[in-house]
Amino acid sequence: IYDPCCGSGGMFVQSEKFVEAHGGKIGDIAIYGQESNPTTRRLAVMNLALRGIEADFGPEHADTFRRDLHPDLRADYVLANPPFNDSDWFRKDDDVRWQYGVPPRGNANFAWVQHFIHHLAPAAPGSSGGMAGFVLANGSMSSNQSGEGTIRQALIEADLVDCMVALPGQLFYSTQIPVCLWFLAKSKAADAKRGFRERRKQTLFIDARKMGTLIDRVHRELTEADNAKIVNTYHAWRGDVVAGGADPGPNGLNAAVYNDIPGFCKSATTKEISSHGYVLTPGRFVGAEEAEDDGEPFEKKMPRLVGELRAQFAESAKLEQAIKENLERLGYAG
Structure with a gap:
């Protein structure tokens, strides 16, 4: 397993956890990494060492594009x-x-x-x-x-x-x-x-x-x-x-x-x-997700929806009239 921008080694830790979860053992895989930041590289070395995981991070920190530490890998x-x-x-x-x-x-x-x-x-x-x-x-x-x-x-x-x-x-x-x-x-x-x-x-x-x-x-x-x-x-x-x-x-x-x-x-x-x-x-x-069919026939659904829309229009008209009356009482009519 290779990570050329490995940071603190999180990908390697998760890889070992995956191997163990599927019946493997630490050491079943060979790990190679590279990190350009010296502090982060030291964290990676420590992170894996604490878990008993061996890894090859190259001899030192290095920019992967300037100097590939594993050119033949x-x-x-x-x-x-x-x-x-x-x-x-x-x-x-x-x-x-x-x-x-x-x-x-x-x-x-x-x-x-x-x-x-x-x-x-x-x-x-x-x-x-x-x-x-x-x-x-x-x-x-x-x-x-x-x-x-x-x-x-x-x-x-x-x-x-x-x-x-x-x-x-x-x-x-x-x-x-x-x-x-x-x-x-x-x-x-x-x-x-x-x-x-x-x-x-x-x-x-x-x-x-x-x-x-x-x-x-x-x-x-x-x-x-x-x-x-x-x-x-x-x-x-x-x-x-x-x-x-x-x-x-x-x-x-x-x-x-x-x-x-x-x-x-x-x-x-x-x-x-x-x-x-x-x-x-x-x-x-x-594409688009298929809409779930609620099982209601169209010839029944459409009249029901129209009836609900008309009821909402009527309620809207009542609210509009109430607002106008309140504005008139406050002296803001017309």
Whole structure:
């Protein structure tokens, strides 16, 4: 597992918790990180040491774009929460990492994306290669400024984008910027070892913007049920054997487990994405949520609604007359 902007190591701690929760042991995974802030790096080292987790943070703190401390690493998983829309970053125009286009100097979003891809393990016989999951600002899904749209198109045409999740606002204490989750896969070919179905030229879109619960006036949290719905939808779409506890059906996909849900999720082809100008905003694909049918026939509902509207008009007229009378008593008539 690799995080090139690891901060105090939160992603690594959660990774170990995940492994243990699924029957693994601390030490089953190898951890690699890099952090540019020396104080934060020391916190990461201490954070993992206190939990008995071994990690390679390189010999010292360093800027990932200026000096990659793990240049030869090809990771099975990349997990990251890079700085959003960073305009103060170092760019070398002929950097080997810019396989899909040179990122703009004013925004490092697609520099981070291409750095993640550069460090993913390649696909091999029997393995679909590395996967990356990371948080970015919503603008990364649709921006066409300074060549960002061209880079995003190249990523899509290279069939790297596995899943996009639009998250609700107010999730972070440090920023009000709306964010999304990107999931990339080095290869979407069937992977028997991981239990993935064949999903080349397909991308899953999940619109989770309406999910979550306000815990105070300005902060929202995703509940366990919310998280489970998002995770299970992605796993079912990938055809994971564990999805729904069922074996995958034809082509590895159990249709009883995954279905497009209007307003929430949609499996789209690369051709469909191209028809939307290579924009990856889930709301463009999932459509509108289906309204629930209350079972009342239209021929009965319409007269009832008209009757309620007329009663409200009558009540409005009474209120208007009462207000006029009060104004007259106060000497403000006419």
